[in-house]
Amino acid sequence: MTTAVPVKGSTAAGPQSTTAGRLIALGRAEATLLLRNRTALFTALVLPVVLIGTLHSMLKKQAETTPGLDVDSMLIYGSVGMILAFVVYYNLTAAYVGRRGELVLKRLRTGEARDLEILLGTAVPSLALGLSMAALIGVGGSLGLHLTMPVNPLLMLVGLVLLLGTMIALAALSSAFTKTVESAGITTLPVMLVMQFGSGLFFPLEVMPTQLADICRLLPTTPAFQLIRVGWFGTDGSAAPTDFLGSWGTAAPHLVTGAIWCALAVWGAVRYFRWEPRR
Amino acid sequence: METSQPARPGDHVIEVTDLRRHYGTGATEYQAVRGVDLTVGRGELFALLGTNGAGKTSTMEVIEGLAAPSGGTVRVLGHDPFTERAAVRPRIGVMLQEGGFPGELTVAETGRSWAGMTSGARPVAEALELVGLGHRAGVRVKQLSGGERRRLDLAMALLGRPEVLFLDEPSTGLDPEARAAVWQLVRELRAQGTTVLLTTHYLEEAEELADRLAIMHGGQVVTTGTVAEVIAGRPSRITFELPEFTGTPLPVLAGAEFTVDGRKVTAHSTALQDTLTDLLGWARQHGIALGALDARSASLEEAFLAIASEAAHQAPPEAPARPARRRLIGSAR
Numbered sequence: 361m362t363t364a365v366p367v368k369g370s371t372a373a374g375p376q377s378t379t380a381g382r383l384i385a386l387g388r389a390e391a392t393l394l395l396r397n398r399t400a401l402f403t404a405l406v407l408p409v410v411l412i413g414t415l416h417s418m419l420k421k422q423a424e425t426t427p428g429l430d431v432d433s434m435l436i437y438g439s440v441g442m443i444l445a446f447v448v449y450y451n452l453t454a455a456y457v458g459r460r461g462e463l464v465l466k467r468l469r470t471g472e473a474r475d476l477e478i479l480l481g482t483a484v485p486s487l488a489l490g491l492s493m494a495a496l497i498g499v500g501g502s503l504g505l506h507l508t509m510p511v512n513p514l515l516m517l518v519g520l521v522l523l524l525g526t527m528i529a530l531a532a533l534s535s536a537f538t539k540t541v542e543s544a545g546i547t548t549l550p551v552m553l554v555m556q557f558g559s560g561l562f563f564p565l566e567v568m569p570t571q572l573a574d575i576c577r578l579l580p581t582t583p584a585f586q587l588i589r590v591g592w593f594g595t596d597g598s599a600a601p602t603d604f605l606g607s608w609g610t611a612a613p614h615l616v617t618g619a620i621w622c623a624l625a626v627w628g629a630v631r632y633f634r635w636e637p638r639r
Numbered sequence: 640m641e642t643s644q645p646a647r648p649g650d651h652v653i654e655v656t657d658l659r660r661h662y663g664t665g666a667t668e669y670q671a672v673r674g675v676d677l678t679v680g681r682g683e684l685f686a687l688l689g690t691n692g693a694g695k696t697s698t699m700e701v702i703e704g705l706a707a708p709s710g711g712t713v714r715v716l717g718h719d720p721f722t723e724r725a726a727v728r729p730r731i732g733v734m735l736q737e738g739g740f741p742g743e744l745t746v747a748e749t750g751r752s753w754a755g756m757t758s759g760a761r762p763v764a765e766a767l768e769l770v771g772l773g774h775r776a777g778v779r780v781k782q783l784s785g786g787e788r789r790r791l792d793l794a795m796a797l798l799g800r801p802e803v804l805f806l807d808e809p810s811t812g813l814d815p816e817a818r819a820a821v822w823q824l825v826r827e828l829r830a831q832g833t834t835v836l837l838t839t840h841y842l843e844e845a846e847e848l849a850d851r852l853a854i855m856h857g858g859q860v861v862t863t864g865t866v867a868e869v870i871a872g873r874p875s876r877i878t879f880e881l882p883e884f885t886g887t888p889l890p891v892l893a894g895a896e897f898t899v900d901g902r903k904v905t906a907h908s909t910a911l912q913d914t915l916t917d918l919l920g921w922a923r924q925h926g927i928a929l930g931a932l933d934a935r936s937a938s939l940e941e942a943f944l945a946i947a948s949e950a951a952h953q954a955p956p957e958a959p960a961r962p963a964r965r966r967l968i969g970s971a972r
Contacts, residue, residue, distance in 0.1 A: 373800070374760035377729070385755020389744060396743045459741065467739025469705060471756050472728045 382473045386481025387488075390455065394485045404451050404489060408443040412497075415439060418562055426567045433508075433593055436501035438561040440494045441585055445555045447490035449527040449534075452483050454544040456535035466636040479633075483528050511594035512607040519587025519611075522618045526584055529625035536632040551580070559585045566597035580625065583618030587611055652716060652803055652834045653679040653702060659710035660697050671697040673858040674711070679851075684825070684835040686845035689855035690947055695838040696736055696807060698855070702836065703733050703805050715803060729758040732801030734792045736808050736838075742781030746772060746791055749780060750798070757799040766794040771820060785812035793821065797828075804828065806837035810844060822847055842940045854943060856950040866939055873937035873945065875911035877918065879904055880930035890921040902930075911936060 375381070394400055415438050416431075423429040459465050459482060468478045501507070510516055530551055538547040556562050559582040565573040576582055586596045590611045594601035602610060660672040672694045679685040689695045701708045704720030704727060713719065718726045740749050750763035760766075767773045770790040775783065783791065789812055796804060809825070810818045825848055829835055839845055845852050846866055853863040862869055877895075881902045889897055895908040908914035915934050922929050 372762055372765075374754055374757070377756055377758040377760075382756045385752045388755075389741070389748065389752035392748060393741055393743050462741055463735070463737065463739040464741055466705070467735055468756075470703060470728075470733035470735065470739075471753070472725075472758060473756050474725075 377472050379474075379477060382477050383481045383484060386468075386473065386478065387484025390482050391485035391488075394451075394455075394489070400451055400454060403454075404447045404486075405493075408439070408446045408493070411442055412439045415442065415562060419564075422563065422567050429564065429567065430593075432505040434564055436498060436505065436507060437589055437592060439501065440498045441559065441561045441588075442556060443493045443497060444490050444523065444527065445552060445561075447493060448483075448486050448524060449531050449555070450544070450548050450552060451490075452486045452528060452531035453534045453538065453548050454541050455482055455486065456532060457538045457544055458541045460535065460634060461540065461637055463636060469635060479528070479532060483531075487524065487528075508593070510592045511601070512591040512604050512611075515591030515607055515611055516588050517591075518615070519584050519589075519591055519618070522587065522622055523581065523584035526581055526618070526622045526625050529622065529629040530580070532629035532633045533625060536629075536634050539637075554579050555581045555585075558582060560589070560597070561585065564597050577614075578617060580621045583614040583616075583621060586614040587618060590614065650681065650717070651678040651714075652681050652683075653677070653685075653836060654714040655698075655702060655711070656713075657711035658698060658701060658708050658713060660694075660701055660706070661709045671858055672701070672708075675855070675858075675860050677853055677860060677863065679834060679836055681834055682829065682832045683850045684829050684837070684848055686849035686852040687836065687838040687855060688842065688845055688852055688943060689838075693855040694858040695855055697858075699805060699807050699836070699838060703731070704728070729799065730801060731803045731805065732796035732799060733805045734789075734796040734807060734809055736811075738788065738792075740780045740788070740791065740795075743779060745777055745779050746783070747776040749791065750776075750794070753795045753798055759800065760798045761800060763798075766798050767791075769797060769824065770794045771817075786814060786817050789813055790817065790821070793824075801833065803834045803836070806835065808838055808840060810839070810841065818844075842938075842943055846939045854946055856947055861950045862942075862946050870937045870939060870942050872909075873942045874907040874909050875914075875934070875936045876941065877906040877908060877911070877915060877932075877934045879918075879932045882928055882930070887925045887927065890917065892917045 394404070412435070416435055419429070419431045419434050419438070423431050456465075456479075465478060469475070473481065534544075534548050534551060538544050558576045558579045560576065565576055565582075565586075568576065577586070590596050590607050594603065594607050594610075596610060596614070599610065655675055655677045658672055658675040659670065661668055661670040663669055675694070675698055677685070677687075687695050687698065700706050702713055702715060702720060704715070704724050707721045713721070715727050716730055720727045720731075744752070746767065747763060750767060754760040754763050764773060764776070767776060770793050772787060772790050772794060775787060780788065780791065789809065793806070793809060796806070806825070810821050813821060822844070825835060825837075829848075835848075837844075837848070849866060851863065851865050852869065853860045854869070855861065881904060883902065889899070889904070892906070892908075892914050894910040895906045895914040898905050898907075906914060906918070911934060918929075921927075
């Protein structure tokens, strides 16, 4: 089998490997895998859409007891958050566990890709899919339901980056406590529940009893979600909407707690992430 | 920056000094590697042999830069492979003991993604052709046989035309024909100056390929040298069966020792030709037919088995109560 081609082979040699090239190569392979995995595709594409219906009816019920709750705005905001939770956090946890189990992560580490590149490259399709779905629902929903233009888009972007960073780190952390792809549904449950019920997605914090709302504000993903909300609507629900400048003041405490949580999640991921299965 | 001087031609490409690696802490601590020294010169093919659990893969992983050593130093091409990973990785190729490719990607897709992460990658088709997998390019990895997967792994390790190649049990699971082809490929690579460090279970493989080898046991190198050096001084072996009721006592032969087990006799000799001549003369003189007669020079296999059993009878030096093997499984990694 070696007679056909001399080992030296052709003189053709590819270019130097770069960070961008490695992210593209990894992201492309990971996207192919996502498209070939029906379960993952269903969880990413169908499940959040089904839950949007549930979200709508829950918000409507809450509006009966909480006059002034903007059901349309909260629906679109909640849907965007839920899509990111499923497509980025849940899907990525399963992807890390799957690649680790096949020893793909260990093998990748023998190559030129740096550790962070391996983790981010694996996240590329989850991020691309999650962000395009979120944009579709966010923009389409806003136009369809005639929502106001975002008050502070910059703040929304900051919140989004913080949210995605925290979610990727949490996915890496969760994968450390997940043995198989099948058990990812259970190990991701705590964070999923916290995100959906404690971050103001299903139940806006202002409909909760004050003490419960205060606790929820301190949960890992709440600050990032609140930043997006403040940037979008000019309020986190606790006070009247403000303008671009005023929104920074409302956002300040969320920025601090959000940054702390993001740093903690990254620390946990670095500390506990496993590149190969336990033997 | 004195640590990152590039290796000059003729320098040692791999230098390992007093390498130690342990897993776990306290009561569950297990020392997998206990002070290994080895050097591999440019263009040399070095084989690391050992029984299961001898510490071969633990040693390899540190030299490959996958893990930091617990003690000692490792230099590959003049760099620390763990802390100076970026300097080393573009110049080496690694084949792990098993797998590492997603089952749902095809062979060609796997190659394409690896090429995107490898500096100066050769064309993927060429790499696949080298290992005889060109016709399987469109097949998903999960549908490959075990041997085909090993060859895909080898192709990916060769993608960047590495100066140093690490092969962890490269021919495990291959049929004899594929194994011979892999050996031929490795010989060609070495002929072009590639430095190769390989581990293997197959002593025949080391005998065929290795310029030098080391035999590991209990996390230490027990013997090292060329095949001839390792075998040197090991006795040859003659075995035969005596007919029933010969009544004739066995001859006393210079340089040979007999052990008798019923009718089966084994002789260890440091002078095979003389011993055999005397034995055959004795048999003819007494009209004795020697059944199942077999005479062989010392082989690496015999040397290995003897060295492994000798080492097993000596407790490793400075070894605190060594945890049982199941401990390793429980606490390692």
